[in-house]
Amino acid sequence: QVQLLESGGGLVQPGGSLRLSCAVSGSIFGINAMGWYRQAPGKQRDFVASISSGGSTNYADSVKGRFAISRDNAKNTVYLQMNSLKPEDTAVYYCNVNYRTKGGGLYYSHDAWGQGTQVTVSS
Numbered sequence: 001q002v003q004l005l006e007s008g009g010g011l012v013q014p015g016g017s018l019r020l021s022c023a024v025s026g027s028i029f030g031i032n033a034m035g036w037y038r039q040a041p042g043k044q045r046d047f048v049a050s051i052s053s054g055g056s057t058n059y060a061d062s063v064k065g066r067f068a069i070s071r072d073n074a075k076n077t078v079y080l081q082m083n084s085l086k087p088e089d090t091a092v093y094y095c096n097v098n099y100r101t102k103g104g105g106l107y108y109s110h111d112a113w114g115q116g117t118q119v120t121v122s123s
Contacts, residue, residue: 002026002112004095008080009117016121017083022095022114024076029107032098034071034078038091038119045094049080063089085121092116 008020035050049059049069068081095114
């Protein structure tokens with residue numbers, strides 16, 4: 001069983017910063033891509049940022065230059081540093097991880113989601 005534990009959300013004023021963390025635990029052989037998505041009230045869940053196992057990053061246009069994704073492979077943890085936050089960044093942020101398991105000589109790919117952490121940007 002794989003678990004994703006998110007932390008770091010909260011209330012921040014416009015222009016402020018927050019750092020989200022997502023730690024992966026459980027029986028895994030390895031982790032491929034890690035990413036963050038967000039869902040505002042009444043809207044669909046949208047892509048925010050991702051990072052490959054090799055460290056290549058990808059961002060939604062709306063957060064480029066303000067957010068930075070990183071990962072610590074030794075800790076199986078992905079981070080999202082969010083700067084210059086805007087009210088429109090308000091949403092529940094979800095961690096997503098693609099990981100591998102091994103069984104019977106074969107490798108299997110799986111997706112997992114965190115429980116979500118609320119980020120509210122308001123004065």
